[in-house]
Amino acid sequence: MKWDTLEEEQCSLARTVAVIGDRWSLLVLRECFLRIRRFEEFQSRLGITRHLLADRLKKFVKFGVLRRVKYQDRPARYEYILTQRGLDLYPIVMSIVHWGDTHMVDERGRPLLHQHKKCGKDFDPVMICSECGEPLLAREVHTHAGPGAPKPAAAIG
Amino acid sequence: MKWDTLEEEQCSLARTVAVIGDRWSLLVLRECFLRIRRFEEFQSRLGITRHLLADRLKKFVKFGVLRRVKYQDRPARYEYILTQRGLDLYPIVMSIVHWGDTHMVDERGRPLLHQHKKCGKDFDPVMICSECGEPLLAREVHTHAGPGAPKPAAAIG
DNA sequence: ACGATATCGTTCTAAAAAGGAACTGTCAAA
DNA sequence: TTTGACAGTTCCTTTTTAGAACGATATCGT
Known part of the structure; x- marks a missing residue:
């Protein structure tokens, strides 16, 4: 069982761990349920490094837990919003x-x-x-x- | 918020994440609920490195999730068994x-x-x-x- | 016009954690 | 005597994470 192919395991727990089992993932998720939506706000509330935050948000979007929604143009700015799949967590x-x-x-x-x-x-x-x-x-x-x-x-x- | 002092946060989610939020922790826990109790068996089923397995078991014992029980002397051999606190997970x-x-x-x-x-x-x-x-x-x-x-x-x- | 601020990242290096394989010690069984 | 089971530990390499600075783009205040 390899950490980076966990989502391919034939085990629903392992597959879910691939989504939420990383360091910081559950804490980011907590903020989502507290209606935090923006990069800076996640970062300042959690003290997570910006690099990791970018990674975790990308992963959540990839797995359909968060939606990346543009809330303004020039410059393009995005919010991260829980999908139904995310709310189901x-x-x-x-x-x-x-x-x-x-x-x-x-x-x-x-x-x-x-x-x-x-x-x-x-x-x-x-x-x-x-x-x-x-x-x-x-x-x-x-x-x-x-x-x-x-x-x-x-x-x- | 620092990863290694998470258990001191004033947040029940953060404190629980200190116990189960590490890489591999939830998978080790899965094995516990499947009645796996011995070092070698955890190791061979999960493919986790022995070093990490030893760490995770120690952490669970420290937090009262598992009990380390000697099941034979000469040589001393131990099993890891869920406590009530662990069963509550x-x-x-x-x-x-x-x-x-x-x-x-x-x-x-x-x-x-x-x-x-x-x-x-x-x-x-x-x-x-x-x-x-x-x-x-x-x-x-x-x-x-x-x-x-x-x-x-x-x-x- | 100019600097300050806001926002969402990326880049860089150092430190920490994880991966991988071999090794130790003790005993039982073949 | 040799092999194997068991519960770790040790050593070294690779990957991840921490921490801070930087970039791009736009608005606002003066």
Whole structure:
């Protein structure tokens, strides 16, 4: 398994890691969900090197997670905006935040709370089974080969 | 924001990225959930360099995600086993797999299916609001400062 | 007209991380 | 005695990342 051909692996986790598994990628994504859109703003908020930022934005555009949209001519200026594919990364971001809220906070407590506009309450994200609606626990899940499985099923998904 | 002090950031995403955001970390974690426990087995399945593998395992132990358990003396041999803290990473892993299943599969389809032992059916993971039970969409969530917020609320969580 | 500022990158060099292969130490089995 | 399993470590090369400066293009203030 080579890092630079991860997207060709027959494993959905490996392929997603090819998109978000780089150093800085998840932090750039965090900014996207906070509605940051411009190069300078990403750069100054994250302190990432400009070179890496350019790389990561290019990679996200290549994988269809961000759209590069011109917002002015002369000089041409672009914004980076989440596509639907990018918005679909939200559960990943929220589950990461939630693990941090649970296991990595200090005595001051959570830095941010999340309010669900629909019900008006501060919430935690909960992952459930699409079929029965029960919360998912690692021990209660059995994996088996799907149609796109390699000969020996050697991947989590 | 420096990569090597990420765990001290006042942001739950950044702190979690300090644990799982390295190259290879998520792939090692995948193997853990597939019940891989020994150095050689991780190494041969992933093709990761031995040096990096040793580093990543050490880091997971340091952050309490894995437990290093001696399973024989003379010579001392160890296994790496998920702690509860590690098992709690399951929603992150599943949401990553699910995004890959949705957006990165080729014509062959999903490599792996997941069966929920409780209801017996193959499922997708769905993220819902802990308060009202509705599925979570990025656009329907409002973030606001929590008790551990930095002066200007500049983090997703 | 002139300099300052804004924006989105690219270029350059040094430092850090990752890749790759061989090696160590201990024990069991053939 | 030799081979092999296991869990790393050591050494060296290649790739990535960090850090700072530079370029191109345009607007704004004076």
